[in-house]
Amino acid sequence: MKFSGNVLLPACLIILVLSSCEKKQTGGDYPIKPVPFTEVKLTDDFWAPRIKKNATVTIPIAFSYCESTGRVRNFEIAGGLDTGRFVGSYPFDDSDVFKIIEGASYSLQTFPDHQLERYLDTLIYKIGLAQEDDGYLYTNRTIAEMHGGKGLHPWASPERWELDSILSHELYNLGHLYEAAAAHFQATGKRTLLDIALKSANLVNKDFGWDRVRVYPGHQVIEMGLVKLYRVTGERKYLDLAKFFLDIRENGSQYNQAHKKVTEQDEAVGHSVRATYMYSGMADIAAIENDESYLNAITKIWEDITFRKMYITGGIGATGGNEGFAEPYNLPNMSAYCETCASIGDIFLNHRLFLLHGEAKYIDILEKTLYNSALSGVSLSADRFFYPNPLESEGQHQRQAWFGCACCPSNVARFVPAIPGYIYAVDGKDIYINLYMSNESELTTTNGKVRIIQEAGFPWEGDVELSVFPEKSGKFILKTRIPGWALNEAIPGDLYKFIDKDTAAFTIKVNGEQADYEVKNGYAFIERRWEKGDKIELQFPMNIRKIIADERVKADDGKMAIQRGPVIYCAEWPDNPGGRILNLLVNKDAEMTSFFADSLLGGIELIKTTGSGTRKTLDGKIELLPEQQVILIPYALWNNRGPGQMKVWIPYKKENTRPLPAPTIAFGSTIKASRMTRDITSINDQAEPENSNDHSITYFHWWPDRDQWHWIQYDFNKPARISKAKVYWFDDRPDGGCRTPDEWELLYLSGNIWKPVRARKEYTITKDGWDSVLFSPVVTSSLKMKVRLNKDFSAVLYEWIVE
Numbered sequence: 129m130k131f132s133g134n135v136l137l138p139a140c141l142i143i144l145v146l147s148s149c150e151k152k153q154t155g156g157d158y159p160i161k162p163v164p165f166t167e168v169k170l171t172d173d174f175w176a177p178r179i180k181k182n183a184t185v186t187i188p189i190a191f192s193y194c195e196s197t198g199r200v201r202n203f204e205i206a207g208g209l210d211t212g213r214f215v216g217s218y219p220f221d222d223s224d225v226f227k228i229i230e231g232a233s234y235s236l237q238t239f240p241d242h243q244l245e246r247y248l249d250t251l252i253y254k255i256g257l258a259q260e261d262d263g264y265l266y267t268n269r270t271i272a273e274m275h276g277g278k279g280l281h282p283w284a285s286p287e288r289w290e291l292d293s294i295l296s297h298e299l300y301n302l303g304h305l306y307e308a309a310a311a312h313f314q315a316t317g318k319r320t321l322l323d324i325a326l327k328s329a330n331l332v333n334k335d336f337g338w339d340r341v342r343v344y345p346g347h348q349v350i351e352m353g354l355v356k357l358y359r360v361t362g363e364r365k366y367l368d369l370a371k372f373f374l375d376i377r378e379n380g381s382q383y384n385q386a387h388k389k390v391t392e393q394d395e396a397v398g399h400s401v402r403a404t405y406m407y408s409g410m411a412d413i414a415a416i417e418n419d420e421s422y423l424n425a426i427t428k429i430w431e432d433i434t435f436r437k438m439y440i441t442g443g444i445g446a447t448g449g450n451e452g453f454a455e456p457y458n459l460p461n462m463s464a465y466c467e468t469c470a471s472i473g474d475i476f477l478n479h480r481l482f483l484l485h486g487e488a489k490y491i492d493i494l495e496k497t498l499y500n501s502a503l504s505g506v507s508l509s510a511d512r513f514f515y516p517n518p519l520e521s522e523g524q525h526q527r528q529a530w531f532g533c534a535c536c537p538s539n540v541a542r543f544v545p546a547i548p549g550y551i552y553a554v555d556g557k558d559i560y561i562n563l564y565m566s567n568e569s570e571l572t573t574t575n576g577k578v579r580i581i582q583e584a585g586f587p588w589e590g591d592v593e594l595s596v597f598p599e600k601s602g603k604f605i606l607k608t609r610i611p612g613w614a615l616n617e618a619i620p621g622d623l624y625k626f627i628d629k630d631t632a633a634f635t636i637k638v639n640g641e642q643a644d645y646e647v648k649n650g651y652a653f654i655e656r657r658w659e660k661g662d663k664i665e666l667q668f669p670m671n672i673r674k675i676i677a678d679e680r681v682k683a684d685d686g687k688m689a690i691q692r693g694p695v696i697y698c699a700e701w702p703d704n705p706g707g708r709i710l711n712l713l714v715n716k717d718a719e720m721t722s723f724f725a726d727s728l729l730g731g732i733e734l735i736k737t738t739g740s741g742t743r744k745t746l747d748g749k750i751e752l753l754p755e756q757q758v759i760l761i762p763y764a765l766w767n768n769r770g771p772g773q774m775k776v777w778i779p780y781k782k783e784n785t786r787p788l789p790a791p792t793i794a795f796g797s798t799i800k801a802s803r804m805t806r807d808i809t810s811i812n813d814q815a816e817p818e819n820s821n822d823h824s825i826t827y828f829h830w831w832p833d834r835d836q837w838h839w840i841q842y843d844f845n846k847p848a849r850i851s852k853a854k855v856y857w858f859d860d861r862p863d864g865g866c867r868t869p870d871e872w873e874l875l876y877l878s879g880n881i882w883k884p885v886r887a888r889k890e891y892t893i894t895k896d897g898w899d900s901v902l903f904s905p906v907v908t909s910s911l912k913m914k915v916r917l918n919k920d921f922s923a924v925l926y927e928w929i930v931e
């Protein structure tokens with residue numbers, strides 16, 4: 129987060145930097161300066177309550193999980209305050225503590241809290257004790273060395289740093305330490321954590337270099353952290369070290385963006401959190417060093433993400449296997465990964481690109497991500513978190529209180545307090561207004577201070593009133609962002625488009641009169657001599673918009689998404705008859721209306737329309753059920769009323785719905801199995817996979833069992849005459865742990881005895897297709913399938929049909 133760095137620059141230095149370089153030319157630092165969140169006091173009723181809850185709920189519970197899971201104890205043991213072995217599963221657990229300290233430091237500036245400050249003092253004291261004499265800080269190794277090397281995490285090697293480019297996360301932890309240290313120093317003026325960070329950074333600087341240890345960080349973030357230390361201290365060595373850690377990447381894996389030199393990269397690949405942190409670090413260097421090669425690379429990468437790899441919610445990272453980017457246009461909805469951390473990382477990147485270029489398209493993405501995929505990461509109660517943020521659910525997704533790998537909650541803790549820092553920016557004497565949320569702020573420009581009072585109805589109403597109070601009146605440009613969605617653009621680029629053109633236009637008035645302005649780079653430039661109390665009134669159209677995706681996005685074929693203002697909507701189970709969402713269809717031209725429901729989900733604008741459910745018939749067709757009301761709620765607020773069905777993309781073609789199952793023998797059965805799981809009904813839901821590695825529908829599994837027999841059984845609702853069955857197996861080779869089974873057979877209940885059916889030929893075992901078995905007809909009340917799991921792999925079943 130860039131703003132915290134800026135706060136640390138003395139005012140005279142800011143002026144010096146600004147006057148010594150020409151406008152828009154990089155060199156020294158970002159040409160556009162963010163207005164730190166500490167200068168922005170939110171007065172709205174959407175974000176301000178959330179930021180308060182982050183302070184009163186998220187940060188305290190995050191620290192308490194760090195205590196109860198041993199994350200704090202690791203520092204105590206490493207520091208000699210306690211004894212024992214390293215607690216926890218991951219060597220990067222230290223980083224959570226640092227991230228929450230960063231969040232708490234930001235939070236303290238809005239909500240002074242002596243108790244919290246004292247708690248931080250104690251925690252920092254323990255971190256200091258855990259730091260080795262030469263500056264090394266990594267509790268897992270320090271504790272292991274107390275036990276003769278026993279307990280060293282398998283991801284770390286006996287030599288320091290050696291495995292960092294693989295998985296040790298030594299530099300990852302430190303990156304978060306440096307960010308926390310800069311934030312804590314800024315918040316409290318205390319050097320305690322900063323001194324620990326500098327001692328560590330000096331060791332890293334001593335150990336690493338072109339003629340010393342040449343290992344690149346396996347999980348990027350230290351680059352941004354070092355830039356912050358550079359800004360705090362003015363010491364160039366930290367900047368050079370950040371650049372070293374970027375330039376040394378090559379001949380590694382795509383997973384962590386080390387497959388080529390960073391300056392030669394032009395596509396977003398691999399783990400999406402690592403990626404966005406690295407691209408953000410590159411933006412910092414590009415700004416400070418005026419480095420065109422970095423700039424060119426991240427510009428191309430930004431286009432690749434935005435034009436080909438972004439969800440309509442702003443989420444990125446489509447696949448869980450690599451927690452990252454998939455091929456262009458491969459954007460499945462139910463299995464969408466969209467990690468909360470990746471949304472936050474992409475906001476870091478887009479903010480930085482705005483500070484470099486002053487173009488509104490970056491804030492369009494920032495706003496989209498903020499209101500949708502990032503906000504979805506935390507519950508209304510602020511104590512439950514999503515790691516992935518899918519766009520469709522059968523009910524298998526639910527926010528959790530904490531995770532073994534707790535990167536997402538700790539990222540939320542530090543991101544939320546800083547949100548007001550994205551509203552304004554200053555370029556010399558000119559002012560950028562990027563986001564609309566009510567606040568009172570004081571901006572420092574080269575023409576003196578300017579107080580701004582903003583009253584905005586966002587995100588529900590499109591009216592904004594800005595009162596400007598320059599310390600001394602003078603001529604400058606107020607650059608107020610016209611959101612892309614108010615200019616008929618669903619997203620920068622062509623990945624998503626509004627179905628209809630909205631003819632309603634935005635309006636801008638100054639002191640009650642139509643304003644003179646020019647739209648440049650997505651901003652209305654209002655240039656005039658500004659006097660104290662001048663008033664700007666903006667009105668943005670808040671019509672309900674229907675969106676379709678590029679036809680190459682197969683997952684969104686025949687479907688539309690709904691947006692109003694910056695908010696993307698979804699249909700969720702509690703608002704719709706029977707809780708059924710996945711079989712819903714809404715006509716493309718359906719009329720939609722919105723109204724404010726003040727008692728629902730903290731007060732939201734609801735969208736109401738009509739549609740129909742769909743159902744499969746026994747002859748395999750899809751029929752429409754009677755017309756029904758359909759309610760849509762803001763996507764980010766789903767799953768605050770328990771798990772259930774949800775979808776963002778609403779089909780307008782019945783083939784693209786998930787119809788209710790036909791009343792088949794299997795569908796009418798009760799299912800029993802050697803292992804009962806919540807997903808057991810996926811075997812008779814008539815959802816058919818595309819292939820054996822299709823993650824877009826649910827399946828039933830015996831994971832992690834292998835090398836043994838299991839069974840599953842249908843009890844029919846009345847005895848039936850059957851003579852055919854077919855099954856579809858899951859198989860996630862080469863990487864996964866599941867394969868088609870070694871053997872399977874069917875038995876039917878005859879009286880009290882299970883007898884094998886008389887199959888007409890041998891059982892087949894197929895990947896990417898059905899295995900059918902025809903047998904001599906039997907009349908029975910129950911059919912059982914026995915399955916022999918592979919010696920080394922588990923088995924998973926998509927569907928089991930009986931006729």
Ligand SMILES: [Zn+2]
Binds near residue numbers: 534535537
């Ligand atoms: Zn995460």
